[in-house]
Amino acid sequence: MTVAQQHLKTPLTHNIDLSACSRGLYIGGEWRTSEGDRKIPVVDPSTEVVLAHVSDASIGDGVAAVDAAAKAAAGWRETAPRKRSEILRRCFELMIERSEMLATLISMENGKALRDARGEVAYAAEFFRWNSEEAVRIAGQFGTAPSGTNRIIVDYQPIGICVLITPWNFPAAMATRKIAPALAAGCTVVLKPASETPLTAYALAAIYEEAGVPAGVVNVVTTSTPGPVTAAMLGDPRVRKLSFTGSTGVGRTLLAEAAKSVLSCSMELGGNAPLIVFDDADLKTALDGAMVAKMRNAGEACTAANRLYVQAGIHDAFAAGLVKRMSALSVGDGVDPKTECGPMITRKAVDKIERLVANAVQGGAKVMSGGTRPEGKGFFYPPTVLSGVSQQSEMAHEEIFGPVAPIRSFSSEDEVVALANDTEYGLAAYVFTKDLTRGMRVAGKLEAGMVALNRGLVSDPAAPFGGVKQSGLGREGGSHGILEFMEAKYIAASF
Template identity: 45%
Template structure:
């Protein structure tokens, strides 16, 4: 049975009115004290933490209470940040690779020394359990370390011209000032992954945090500041006016790159805004994660991995299992075991030991989950467990499982982004592939089978940028993370990620080959 645990560990206190002193510059700055950790609450522009008159509240989704008030930036603030990034661009791109890498290593050390502050802040403002926050911290710092190690290993090519007499030399140059727009569901991972690649490539950045989780972003930027990143290289804007801020920056000719993680709808809008200025764009957008369990799968493994893939971060992940597609030969066994495991999950405050699933990020989002349950209940389906909000405080919802009998319904073709699992039954591998590909999305897919050849053959037929084989988690610093179709453009992670922020430059060099002869 799903249980709700709401025991709050240590009350957070808000002290925005009390200024603290910047360790590097000695100047005063606005901050908040949470669980014994001091977090800057201003905007970070051109190397300084700046307060602004307007602020907005940051909510703890486990209680619905206010934990901080953060500077609410405007379009003018964002343009000031872009101006700072533009001024710093030329000097930053010419910092020697080893010197830039050394800065990364110093920042990595600072991040590691502040693990508790970052992890606890992430749990406070996003609601995810401490164990998940620790996992995100580890993966984020792994990504950042990966980029530190790549900075000095960006290589070009050298070749003889096809008809002789000249040489073809290809090098790479930074794209230029970049706008990084991060989501709330992975507040540290997204900024570490984006900023790590951009800064490693020699690009200056303007980061726009998600209004739900600005504090984690602030701690990351503070670590870079304290490590010695030069003024203007990193800039951070919090705002509740995301559309206005993004539109203003996107329309400015100084911007040369945008990297966005979020919904396909917003990504499409940004691409339209990028078109007039031909702004380079990377987009990591929505997903419809087909989770395919074939007739020869290890059912216990598939059920356990489906739980992890579906209910991590309360289902609020673009790579979550969105449609669980099970072969009829194992459908009954898999469904029984998956429902059993779902009922064993504990829902509650992320600071409480033993909690598996935290709250939904906001009241609005929780109400959307309830509406989705209602919509799924109206089609040909069976509610197998869950289906209701939990508790009076906070934004909790039961882990929910539906068996869907009518998949030709509009509600079955949307990204769930919720602690709701939907199970579909198919009668063949061919049908499983067809159902999996029957979507406009193509981010992550999953295949469970004990036959390696079958796993590869099926994976190659799936229209997805990534496929997990017999595993429900696959993010890794060395892997190219990204999707196809409506799930986005470009890749984050692996060797490809840093080149997303570099433009190849071809140099044609005339060579008088007679000079090599006596």
């Protein structure tokens, strides 16, 4: 028996029926094959074994999904907020009940360490609980016009049919972060998950159905030709919203496509997060935070610390501590409970990391640990620490999306703020200091939509998630998230 075969028969995975996650496209509450019955292989990044094949949607299939969403729109829009709330709450409960199955499935198709996958499921489920509470608290406004001639009434209404496009790095959380507020607002949706990790999306679709989500309210289509299929859906006049999470490059293309129909767009795009450690920071707190900010999901996150700026006085101690921690991480198969750093999503992703590291070294950086891709099966790259990384290196301006921590020393507050803001991105940033006044001052100067102060985790379903500059438009999560799926209607009334 090969290692790959052993992997597929481990106790952690033998209870998962992968055929149940690959029954076809989910349209109008039914599982159907794509036109021509085309298929997309789903590969385990740990072993390079094909786990399953999912349906490959055509343009016609995409339009059929919009048809189903349109047919269900009026009924869902008119469903009482309390009823919608109860259904969303049941989605949360079922996800928690099935959390181990979902986490294992994520680890299999995404490769991420099981501990990270468990964290993702808990985070993903929370969007349903939070938005189940938001669904019954959608409030309008009522007041008198300053002129006294009429009353001003503002009513919030569902924006309409939404196309949701999600990436492979968080196959559960990126879907629920969009689906939950859309459903709470009274919208119907078509989800297009990444073709690298579609099994989780289909497993969740079955959970939504079991929770009582009516047929056609959530539709899921996978395709190997996302450009034409997405363009057809966005060009349909019944579609009124696009919510996308992914790279800035693809985001620009989608914004141009959405402009043709003047669609409302929420865009959560790329990041280049700086992590700043001042001399007065608590060393253990800074190292703890850096490990979370850098190594959550093996660095394959848009919020991952991409540039580590450490003040000169603490630089050497921080670098030595980070090398010790990164070198101690267990690298291996995602579903192995002992694994702390799983594989990258594809061989192409490893090639990119290797290129960025080589470029940094050519620019004068020193490899303090890791830095050499291993031989054998799986898309692995070791946890790596680089010191002396130039601001002119490619990785200072491009997302690494992997387990590489590039460190650069700095002297003053003004210097590091300028370095941190020297990027087209502005999603997340991290600051470590015992001086709260300085921490708040620096947080205010950083060009980022989110700042974590003395902690390595910034995401929370109860808080607005999003960036500035070319990291995106709009916010997800918190009370802001549901408003992205609503339109404000103003009524001027005289009584």
